[in-house]
Amino acid sequence: MPKEGITPRAKDYAQWYLDIVDKAELADYSPVRGCMVIRPHGYALWENIQAGLDRRIKATGHQNAYFPLFIPQSFLQKEAQHVEGFAPEVAVVTRAGGEELTEPLVVRPTSEAIIGHMFAKWVHSWRDLPVLVNQWANVVRWEMRTRPFLRTTEFLWQEGHTCHATEEEAEEETLKILNEVYADFVEKEMSLPVYKGLKTDKEKFAGALRTYSIEAMMQDGRALQAGTSHNLGQNFARAFEIVYQNRENQPDFCWTSSWGVSTRLEGALIMAHSDDEGLVCPPRLAPIQVVVVPIYKGEEQRPGVMEAIRRVVGGWEGRFRVKVDDRDQLTPGFKFNEWEVKGVPVRVEIGPRDVENGTAAVARRDIPGREGKQLVQQAALAGHIAALLEDIQQGLYDRALRFRDAHTRDVSSYEELKEAVETGFARAWWAGTAEDEERIQAETKATIRVIPLEQPGGSGRCVLTGRESTRQVLFARAY
């Protein structure tokens, strides 16, 4: 049943997204232009996202650290492409402690500059390499058009920064992050399939040698860049003089990488899975996985029902994230509605008849209405719920994958490409230039999202120029 205050997707997808963010109490607008407030339910989801990423980042050998929020303006200017990319969108502190600063301080839009400076201080010999650090932090980019989670002036993210002896090691690191950290997390925990690939020069990070990204498809067929990993070559090492003595005792520039994902991921999660009834959340990341709603009429039924619930949920600690909704003045219907909007994957109802029969009604959020509801023996409930959570997790992935495959078209002419990007991704052979990409973007609003790592082999005619090419690319309109 469509919910009050939620615009149906079919009617206005953009407004539907904003309604979900609002009604599920994920975020709110702040009085500061383009900055959002992440509300407790939205932040609990972010904490689970952080935990899943942090575990993978540490498992691949990285250590967390923390670097200053402020970057001296001159530092940003040391790498020519970097400053060109970021200078237009920085916020600048010019006054502090009641005085004008002699050198303005940029609020970090990303931390290559300040971390590059520290790497130069720490790295002396090949024995100091690799340096593998990660930072959880806030960054600021002065964006013109903002949207909660998807694009905000201030956002939260992690940014990894590494320093290596050779190009091969930097490249290996860059791809390891893309595959073992980002794609693995998004597919397994967010239930969202991604295309992995290389960005074209036009789309790469300001200052990078190569940028890789993972791209997910939203329910309107648009792409969302869910994470990027950059091989920075020796560009930043030259700019910040990160020099080490190699095994031959010769000074050499390091090879560095950087990579990040942000609160944007939460926007992707919301947009990819939710429906007209509210948030739909993959169980592994759901702040509350199971809500238990007592059903009773009058005060005399209450104690028996609550006692049964206490007994049932008694052994669940550490197994599920559970909330027993024992609020007194609210009807079960009101509670069902609230937890559906907030995306709790499983709801358990226990009433007087269940107390008698030793049963419970179990409803799954991903299949609304009666079809998703089942009567289960209390004795079998924990096992049933564990299996159900896994089933929902996998089901969301499968559904997203089917949707993506159905909305990814192989195109062989520009006309077909134009049509395909109206509703999804277009896969095409490509031999065009950056100018060609500009033209397509101007005419169709679509960009090359990635040159996929997985290529079919062989060759074909470029969708625009007709020239023979050995590589395919994915075009899409993007968030």
Add this chain to the structure above:
Amino acid sequence: MPKEGITPRAKDYAQWYLDIVDKAELADYSPVRGCMVIRPHGYALWENIQAGLDRRIKATGHQNAYFPLFIPQSFLQKEAQHVEGFAPEVAVVTRAGGEELTEPLVVRPTSEAIIGHMFAKWVHSWRDLPVLVNQWANVVRWEMRTRPFLRTTEFLWQEGHTCHATEEEAEEETLKILNEVYADFVEKEMSLPVYKGLKTDKEKFAGALRTYSIEAMMQDGRALQAGTSHNLGQNFARAFEIVYQNRENQPDFCWTSSWGVSTRLEGALIMAHSDDEGLVCPPRLAPIQVVVVPIYKGEEQRPGVMEAIRRVVGGWEGRFRVKVDDRDQLTPGFKFNEWEVKGVPVRVEIGPRDVENGTAAVARRDIPGREGKQLVQQAALAGHIAALLEDIQQGLYDRALRFRDAHTRDVSSYEELKEAVETGFARAWWAGTAEDEERIQAETKATIRVIPLEQPGGSGRCVLTGRESTRQVLFARAY
């Protein structure tokens, strides 16, 4: 044995602290005035501090959220005392996205103003109360004299903000945080006894009705304010119009509280426990609790020793945070030294004779040299280490408590007070004014740290004015 590069405490306590921070690789200086870089070992310690606090904050019913870094300048001005306290030390963004801002944005020095604004938006009725949120964030205060962890321009902290229907509830919250969250954490996990009490009006938070704090004693007898909890009365509710309909359907101002601890705690931990050989870290917070160092001569002994170590540590995952230091080119002595400086509580050594005899040598960091070393059967090792970690945790607390008691003196004259604050705390009856406090501070550099919650009862003569008083206070020089 004193370590290279660490100035002995007795010679120069301030320099000793800086040397520990540097040699244990906890933090480094950055090119941004007063901002530090928290290095991986220091950040891992901070993560453990965060985890212990976050668990207690959630267990007392609070939820995490996130509010903007920037605060419109006009917001800070809404509460008169608040702006007076913080305006001189704020950093201000005046330019962003290439343009001058029409209203400058203050980088948050604390978030009462922005959160007060959001509370006003969220709270309508008594049913919405209490609101209990916490934020992990960075804040900026433009300090003149900075010192790693203890006072830095940018620092990391948590700030709790709550909103209540009555003064009693706000007061109860303020004290609950002081007792159940802050004092409990610092005493049980940081092994540091604290005095809990009320700040005088002169020392309270800018805009608060009442400020409570916990104060710890460092090894030079100075006080370090380790956490503060403020009952803000209705001051911020009036300034930001946080109004609710009470049970009688009348509009009323809320009562709010705020409370915070910061990376300063890490400075307190370092200063309170460490010695001339480096960091000493309470086991519950140590990034590495047990380091295992293989002892062998030549390549032929190595495999047997490493195999024994693998077998021994095999079952320790999830039980201890362990590092096996299998670096090849370094001598055991070099490794011992490094992990002593970095404050690992327990070191295990296994050599060829241990392999034969099924033994291991176990050294404890808190008792340096031979006295702290024991030979233990490998079969009993895990149990031995578990008990040892507990023993070290408690031993550090006991030692700090003995030191504090030995350096807290009851004083009954101003002369005695002056003498006592040279080496520790002075406990005195007090009936003076804010001007009297100023005078004492000017003459002795000591301030009233707290009016302890635990009072002896009865009365005595004020140490300065001679007037009869029913309350005692604690004077000390402070960090």
